[in-house]
Amino acid sequence: MxxxxxxxxxxxxxxxxxxxxxxxxxxxxxxxxxxxxxxxxxxxxxxxxxxxSRDDLVTALVTDAYNALADAMEAAVEAVPPGRHGDRVRAAFGAFRAWGLGQPTEFALIFGSPIPGYVAPEATRPAGLRYTDLLGRLLADAHADGALDPARIDLRVPPALARQVEAFQRRRGGPALPAPVLAFGLGAWARVHGLVTLEVFGHLAPAVGDGTALFEQELEVIVRQSGLPD
Amino acid sequence: MxxxxxxxxxxxxxxxxxxxxxxxxxxxxxxxxxxxxxxxxxxxxxxxxxxxSRDDLVTALVTDAYNALADAMEAAVEAVPPGRHGDRVRAAFGAFRAWGLGQPTEFALIFGSPIPGYVAPEATRPAGLRYTDLLGRLLADAHADGALDPARIDLRVPPALARQVEAFQRRRGGPALPAPVLAFGLGAWARVHGLVTLEVFGHLAPAVGDGTALFEQELEVIVRQSGLPD
DNA sequence: CACTGTTGTTAATGCTGTTTACTCTACCGT
DNA sequence: ACGGTAGAGTAAACAGCATTAACAACAGTG
Missing domain, CATH: 1.10.10 (Arc Repressor Mutant, subunit A)
Known part of the structure; x- marks a missing residue:
């Protein structure tokens, strides 16, 4: 250069x-x-x-934040041996929370409505999909290894949801997962997202102050429900 | 006057x-x-x-939004007979989502980081607790009626979480619930919050477009897990 | 009817993003 | 080695913003 x-x-x-x-x-x-x-x-x-423009600068900050979040999560996941699917999930979600609590303003930039009049342009899309793709890979790996317990996961998924979920998989390519598995993954994502945003934005503080225990509890519920051993 | x-x-x-x-x-x-x-x-x-000041105006808008949200949820709950705890929970969370999708900017005002440089002052606290208090009452009513299935809810709550949750109950007064029950309620709240914020802020659209089916699925999981009959 | 507090105005201050016209300087090709 | 040029920076200006101060008009009350 x-x-x-x-x-x-x-x-x-x-x-x-x-x-x-x-x-x-x-x-x-x-x-x-x-x-x-x-x-x-x-x-x-x-x-x-x-x-x-100023918006272009903010867009760059948003993209960087998405990438930093994905980097942190990927590093945490790769620190766990490939076979231990439960621990990998714990590591990924744990890193998500840790990053959010560590950089609350950047977290808000991504997951809050960041700045008035600013709407995230399409350009941030690829970076924004990195961390969800990582979660998807985790789910796919566990499923490929047969580590998920179908008996526990197999919540009856209504046909409408199954159709949407399958269309989503076709759009994004990659390995095809059964609709109940993917629906479970989306639910887990939403749970963690909800808990962490509540905590980072201070809505949880009046109730439990430090959210660590509640977060770990929720993590255990997710891991146990998925039937992952570790 | x-x-x-x-x-x-x-x-x-x-x-x-x-x-x-x-x-x-x-x-x-x-x-x-x-x-x-x-x-x-x-x-x-x-x-x-x-x-x-302008901030005072925004504060008034935040308070109004919290009250409108709580009003909508209370109205939805009261439209269901007192005994049907499952349906009341469904109504409350359904109203939460409907209100968020109906007034996304007001929803963002509350649950996003609303406006740069603006931090919600203490004055919004009482209004902000209304909808969570409603959820707490729903949980307490169901528990008082013995409608919750202890066998399903009784996830092993670690002592640290139990302590926090009990301290919270002492602070807020009202009926005392067993720690596992309250922890379950907090988890359910976080799940719904996560799903709805993802949807309202457009993070879910790339995956499933319309989130109705996923939301109803999540609702069923919550109701089934709580052991509520209806 | 006069007094007074409320509601509105205009003018001004110091921020903000953004554009324009201009200068300077470091590099590049001959 | 040197002239041309693209890039980086500046100052000046515009429009819009929240906010304050000084001032005018009105409604309600004694």
């Missing part, structure tokens, strides 16, 4: 880093071009050399 | 109504004092006679 390109890339990274810092320190409202430029010893219009 | 007070109250309501309309039409970004005043044929500073 030519020097020119390299220093430019470094500036782009610095802008995003400063934006993230300001966001973490003062909330999403503090992400103003002028404040970022001031921190960097520049003027606001200079930032337009690097991002077409 | 004297006439003076009455017209003032009407103006307050009009301001909030216009704000809600703009929010629904153009997103939370459109909630600007100038735009509201313009729509009402006034100037922006006049609004300060009714709300101390």
């Amino acid at each position: 030519p020097r020119r390109e390299r220093v430019r890339q470094a500036t782009v990274e610095e802008i995003k880093a400063v934006a993230r810092a300001q966001m973490a320190a003062e909330g999403t409202a503090a992400v103003t071009l002028r404040a970022i430029a001031r921190e960097m010893g520049m003027t606001a219009p200079a930032l337009y050399r690097y991002f077409g | 004297p006439r003076r007070e009455r017209v003032r109250q009407a103006t307050v309501e009009e301001i909030k109504a216009v704000a809600r309309a703009q929010m629904a039409a153009e997103g939370t970004a459109a909630v600007t004092l100038r735009a509201i005043a313009r729509e009402m044929g006034m100037t922006a500073p006049a609004l300060y006679r009714y709300f101390g």
Whole structure:
């Protein structure tokens, strides 16, 4: 990479880093071009050399956040031996929660309605699918190994839901899972998502304060219901 | 109520109504004092006679949204005979989802990170507890009637979680429930919350499009797991 | 009928994103 | 080695934002 390109890339990274810092320190409202430029010893219009608009910058932050979340989850999963499906699921969801609690503003950027007037453009879609794809792979691996207990999972799935779920699988390709298995996976995802968003956004605090115990409980329920051994 | 007070109250309501309309039409970004005043044929500073600041107006909107949500859920629950605990739970959660899908921007105001720089003040707390209190009452009623199946609910609750849950009950008063029952209720709440927020914020659409079938499935899982007959 | 508090106005301040016109400088091809 | 050029930065300006201050008009009450 030519020097020119390299220093430019470094500036782009610095802008995003400063934006993230300001966001973490003062909330999403503090992400103003002028404040970022001031921190960097520049003027606001200079930032337009690097991002077409403030929304473009936010979009980059959203994409980065999705990727950081997926990276954290993938690293956690890969630290567990491939065969131990239960522990891999625990690791994935645990990393999801840990990342959310560790970077609440970035978590909010993704899963809250981030910034007024800003709607996530299509460009964030691929990054946003990474962590759900990971969860899907976990489910598919466990199913391929026969580790899922069909007797427990086989909730009677109504035909309408089965059709939707099968259409989804055709769209996304990859290994085909039975509708009840995929429906179970979607349910597990929603459960964890609900618990973690409630906790990160402070809605859970009035009830249990620290949500760790409740989260681990929910994790055990999921693992036990799936019939995964470990 | 004297006439003076009455017209003032009407103006307050009009301001909030216009704000809600703009929010629904153009997103939370459109909630600007100038735009509201313009729509009402006034100037922006006049609004300060009714709300101390823009944040105060947003706080009022948040409180109203919480109350509307609780009203909708209470109405749905009361339409079901007191004894049919399963159907009452279905009605409550169904109303929760319907309200969220019906007023997505107000839903986001409550459950997303609403507006940059805005953090919900303590004043919204009482209204925010109404719908969770309703869910708690539903659980307590079912338990008092002996409608919950202890054999299915009695997931082994670790001591740490049991302690937290019991402390929560002491703080809030009301009937004391066994820790496993309350933990089950919190889990059910989180599941529904997760599914509905995913759906309302558009994260579920790529997977299943219409989330109705998945939601009803999840509802059945909850009701069946609780052992409620109907 | 005069007084007073309420409701509204205009003008001004200091933010914000964004565009335009301009300067400077580092690199690239000859 | 040197002129041309693309890139990076600046200052100035515009429109819109929340908010405050000073001021005008009106309604209700003594």
